[in-house]
Structures are given as C-alpha cells and as structure tokens.
Amino acid sequence: MELNERKQKVRSIMSYLEKPDAMLEVHFPVKKDDGSYEMIEGYRCIHKSHKMPAKGGIRYGLGVDRDEIFALATIMTYKCAAVGLPYGGSKGGICIDSKKYSVNELERITRRYTIELARKGFIGPELDVPAPDMATGEREMSWMADTYHKTFGYRDLNAIGCVTGKPINQGGIHGRTAATGRGIFNCLDQILNSEDFMKMVGLTVGWKGKTFIIQGFGNVGQHCMRYFCRMGAICVGVLEYDGSVVNPQGLNFDELQNYKLTKGTVNGFPGAQAYKGKNLLCEPCDILIPAAGEKLITKEVAPDIKAKILAEGANGPITPAADKILLQRNTLILPDLFANSGGVTVSYFEWLKNINHTSFGRLTFKYEQDSNYMLLKSVQDSLEKHFGQDGAKKIPIVPSEDFKKRIAGASEKDIVHSGLAYTMERSAKALMTTAKEFKLGTDFRTAAYVSSIEKIFHTVTEAGLTF
Ligand SMILES: NC(=O)C1=CN([C@@H]2O[C@H](COP(=O)(O)OP(=O)(O)OC[C@H]3O[C@@H](n4cnc5c(N)ncnc54)[C@H](O)[C@@H]3O)[C@@H](O)[C@H]2O)C=CC1
C-alpha cells in the first residue's frame, strides 16, 4: 500500500476509536418504599462493536455520568483486545448511592434499567452483555438476567447469556467473583518472576516477603489480598473511603474479610492499628494496588509514592499527570486494560458456558478419569509382563495423593482457574516482549495500548471500516 493511503487508513481507524458507536442515556421514575417517587438516571455506552457482543460491567455510584461511562467503555474495548477476547467494549451505570436504597428499591431500579436497555438494543447475548462492577454483584446480575429472560428474551434459547457474573444457580460460573483479583495475581506473578523487570525497578525476584498496600477493600481488593498473602506477601495497609488500617507485621486476610463483612467497614479491626499518618498511599511498600475508583492517584500524591510496582485493580485509578510522574520515577505500572482483565476473561467463560448450555467438563469428566486409570493399568501390565516373569511378579503403579486428585478429573473451577492463568500469563509474556521490542522500559501502559490497537486495527482493516 502506498504511504499516503496507509497514513489515511491509520488516521481513519484512530478517529473511529475516539468516538463511541452508541451512547444511551435513560431517565425513569422509581417508587420508593415510603410511597414517594424519584427520577433515576442511567447510561450504557457501546464504545466499539467491531466484535460482537460488546462487553462491560454495570456500576452504581454518584460519579456515574456520560463522560465516566464513555471512558470506562473505551477501556473495555482495549481490555478485551489485550487478552484476546472476541468482544467489543461497553459499560453502563446508574447514578445512585446504592447504600441509600432498600433491597426492594434496588431491585425495582435494576429491573426497570434492564427493560430500558432491552428496549434500545443495549442488552442481549449477541448484542451487549453487562457484568458486575462497583457496587453491583451476583444479586443485581440475577435480577437483570431474570428481567431480560422473562420479557424480551423468552423465545431466545441463549437469553441467560445476556449478563455474566450471575449466581451459579442462575447460569453463573465458579470463579467469576474472585476472577479479577486472581487475574491480577496471575499477571503480577509473571512480572515478579522476571529477572529483567525486577532488576529495572530494584526488587528481588518472587513474592516472599514483598509488602503491599491496597486501596479499596471490595471485590477486587479482597481477592488480591487473599492470593498475594497465600504466596507469602505481606499486606501492611488497607485504605477504605471511611478510614484506613495498618499492621507492619501483616494483616490477616480471613479475619479482615470477616470483619468487613459483618461490620461493613475496616475501622476498628482488632488485628490492626488505625492509620494516623498523612496518606497511606505514600507509605513504604513494594506493591500498591489501587482497587477503589478512578482518578484517586493524583499528581499531588504521585511524587511521594514509594511502591516500585503499581497494579491497577481499578479502572483508571491514576490521572495522566500522576502517571507521567510515576513513569519518570521508574515505577512499573501494570495498566487496567491488562491487570484487571481477569474479570472479563472469566465472564467470557461464563458466556461460553451459557451459549453451550453445559458446564465445562461435564461431558468429558468421567471419560478422562477412566482413561487416566486405564493408562496406569496399562503401564502396570507392561511392566509386569516385562519384569515379572509372565505376570508372576506384581508391580503395582500407585498414584501419589496429588496425582490422584489430578486424575480424578478437572472440575469447572479447575478449568476456569487454568484458563484464566493461561490467558493472563500469555498476555503478560506478550506485554513484556512488546515493552522490550519497543524499548519502553517500565512503560507497560504504552506496551498494552500498542498491542491492543494493533489487534483492533487488523480486525477493522480486514472487515472494512465503512459500507
Ligand atoms: N468487579 C470486577 O470484576 C471488576 C472491577 N474492576 C474495577 O475495580 C474497581 C473496584 O471494583 P469492585 O471491587 O468491583 O467494587 P466494590 O464496590 O466491590 O469495591 C470498591 C471498594 O472501594 C471502596 N472505596 C470507594 N471509594 C474509595 C476511596 N475513595 N478510597 C478507598 N476506598 C474506596 C469501597 O468502599 C469498596 O469497598 C473499580 O474501578 C472497577 O471498575 C475492574 C475489573 C473487573
């Protein structure tokens, strides 16, 4: 292709990526428990539908508006491309503080919002598939799936695949709730075990004894802490919106999780001290995990951050100005579009399970188990035939306890965990290669965008940009 034509093509695809494909804004009334009415404002943005369906979570929060949802939908497009999922990118949200509503009110709001999405073609297993995000979870996904199924989707065999992150009994998949945190662990595991990158930031290789601080002890933050602690890392501090706790010896994950679950806060947790300093984000640690919301790491705090590695559990937690400062200080940032892609990866597995109408492993489970025992028996027979004088001497092949568990067959959870680990490890390796190839140093954000844009570019080029 001639240079001018090539330039034109790149420019047109880049401007295509700047704009959303579709943006929905809805307003509807909800009847409160006290009989009063309130107008509710909701959004859904399909940033790109170069691959269908579009995919992205639904959040409830007072920060939800057009700009926020557009920005988050954009990240979803690049995120799905980063880990090779066959999806476009979308995001939705309702502008409410969910703590101020009863469960009944939340159910009415969620169901009505789902109807609004369905009426405008912003939900459906082949169109746009929501999932949990901030302040939403299995309960809301269950309401959404049920509403869609019973109204627009009642003739659609795949209707249950209209959202992911559902409870298991409603077509969900084992491992989705923990997937984002687990995925962050999987990709960090690759980076921490890379001698080259650890040398670049001045850390030793491996997890043992590494200290970390988490901002936001919700779904993502909690599961990160669980997996990091399992590997011997030490959580020295947790920040929440209403207070922070620290313990230089390490916070106990199970105890802190139980405490937050029962009390609704980390404040007063007996296994820690209340943080009395200026800003816990700036206290010494090896790894910092922002897992709360956007733009919480600003240019004002960036110069004082001591962590050598930042893994973005949250979407867009670092402002562009802060990002620049941290890069100049050689901080290794694992960007959202890569680091927190474990959630949407397992959502993909759930969607596949829904449209296949069977759980992973169900058809092959027994066959594989029998085959494994048959293999052992066959090895035993051969050995006895060869060394045991026509079968007189017995040479039993006894599997170890670990191997016995393995050959008992892979459960859905095992398959989800290994599929997630494979996806994250493969993407981490590709990212490290891109960073080295383009001599980007610790700038993994640029490496991730290069890799995602390249993939989207090829898809759009092959399919054709216009009619
Ligand atoms: N849930 C998921 O599967 C995924 C979530 N994410 C992103 O991760 C982030 C967190 O999401 P979830 O854990 O699902 O939400 P969540 O609602 O379960 O947890 C968020 C936590 O952050 C706390 N928080 C809110 N504002 C804070 C502040 N200013 N300082 C400290 N803590 C604060 C909240 O109290 C809550 O405990 C969001 O940016 C979300 O978009 C990204 C990928 C997938």
Ligand SMILES: O=C(O)CCC(=O)C(=O)O
């Ligand atoms: O699981 C999904 O489909 C999307 C999760 C999400 O909203 C995100 O990764 O930011």
